[in-house]
Amino acid sequence: MKIIVTSIFVQDQEKALEFYTKTLGFVKKHDVPAGEYRWITLVSPDDQAGTELLLEPNANPTAREYQEKLFTENIPATMFGVADVREEYSRLINQGVRFTTEPTEMDQVTLAVFDDTCGNLIQIVQN
Known part of the structure; x- marks a missing residue:
């Protein structure tokens, strides 16, 4: 058994898509209509x-x-691995x-922990 999809709640899918792709550098894999929302991975x-x-x-x-309670309590919604936390911190700080x-x-x-602008705190760890 392995994890194939994990989710994160967002306040605005379009804003989240922009942040996660343009700022963080993830790549859009799926973007399919799903009723009034979209299946975006x-x-x-x-x-x-x-x-x-x-x-x-x-x-x-x-x-x-x-989502709101996690944010209020300063609990990261998820964790991403990076090669160098200090380098990633500097890169992201420079992007605001x-x-x-x-x-x-x-x-x-x-x-390090940052605000994803979509209602979540995200922790990055050096791996």
């Missing part, structure tokens, strides 16, 4: 056959509340991304 440019990230609308009140946690070493892991 992204993949890493380095692993286009890998796990897909679904930009899931938070239209359901339970989803919206879950707001970080809530600057690069921090915790035991054997270096991490």
Whole structure:
């Protein structure tokens, strides 16, 4: 068994698509109409056959509340791996991304947390 799709709730799919592709550098894999929303998945440019990230609308009140509570409590919605956290931090800062946690070493892991502008905090870790 393996993870093939994981989702993240977003307030606005189009805004999320722009942020996750243009700012973070993910590649759009699927963009299919699904009722009043879309089935939008992204993949890493380095692993286009890998796990897909679904930009899931938070239209359901339970989803919206879950997303808001995570954000309010400063809990990242998900985690992405990067080769160098400090380098990625600098790249994203230069693109105007707001970080809530600057690069921090915790035991054997270096991490940072940023606001994805779509209702989520995202943690990056050096892998």
